[in-house]
Amino acid sequence: MSNSYKYIDPDHTYTDPETGVLRNLxxxxxxxxxxxxxxxxxxxxLQELYEHPIKINGIESLFKIxxxxxxxxxxxxxxxxxxxxxxxxKQFFPTSHFDNAFRYIDTLIAEFKKVSKNxxxxxxxxxxxILDNVNYLHPFREGNGRxxxxxxxxxxxxxxxxxxxxxxxxxxxYERYMKxxxxxxxxxxxxxxxxxxDMNSNKKNEVE
Numbered sequence: 001m002s003n004s005y006k007y008i009d010p011d012h013t014y015t016d017p018e019t020g021v022l023r024n025l026x027x028x029x030x031x032x033x034x035x036x037x038x039x040x041x042x043x044x045x046l047q048e049l050y051e052h053p054i055k056i057n058g059i060e061s062l063f064k065i066x067x068x069x070x071x072x073x074x075x076x077x078x079x080x081x082x083x084x085x086x087x088x089x090k091q092f093f094p095t096s097h098f099d100n101a102f103r104y105i106d107t108l109i110a111e112f113k114k115v116s117k118n119x120x121x122x123x124x125x126x127x128x129x130i131l132d133n134v135n136y137l138h139p140f141r142e143g144n145g146r147x148x149x150x151x152x153x154x155x156x157x158x159x160x161x162x163x164x165x166x167x168x169x170x171x172x173x174y175e176r177y178m179k180x181x182x183x184x185x186x187x188x189x190x191x192x193x194x195x196x197x198d199m200n201s202n203k204k205n206e207v208e
Contacts, residue, residue, distance in 0.1 A: 022141075066147040108130045130152070
């Protein structure tokens with residue numbers, strides 16, 4: 001909910017016109033309270049995905065993840081945004097061309113799935129490309145970062161790799177992740193992802 005984001009939403013589709021707070025299922029009108037409650041609810045739902053990971057079948061799985069994480073807070077959880085979003089003057093993907101973007105990202109996911117799980121550098125490159133495109137897509141009004149990081153984690157999991165793009169108390173990872181996504185720097189994202197999956201590649205989980 002950064003102030004650097006701008007939304008073209010004259011009809012207040014997502015926000016209360018008086019408070020500016022995102023409309024939510026709990027009718028919370030204080031932004032700080034909403035942030036706190038949302039964080040707790042998402043953490044609980046995220047743990048469920050760790051315990052029962054889903055298989056990524058394409059971009060549709062990103063919407064399933066968003067629905068899982070934000071179902072307790074927003075009625076539009078798991079639904080593509082219908083407003084335009086920009087950050088620091090840079091516009092995210094226009095809603096009018098979402099279908100084209102969905103098809104393209106599906107091809108990137110299909111390419112990733114063909115890569116051997118032992119080829120970590122190529123896996124990192126493919127994951128970075130997917131992350132860059134999903135971040136530019138920014139398909140949700142809120143919760144894009146958390147959803148896309150979980151999306152990447154679950155993709156890596158299918159190759160028996162662990163990937164945590166938001167480790168606790170690791171400022172370096174956070175800063176490199178933010179720089180890579182904001183500046184669309186796939187090289188930074190590739191290097192970061194390669195480092196993370198390489199040092200965490202021994203844990204094997206079963207994907208449902």
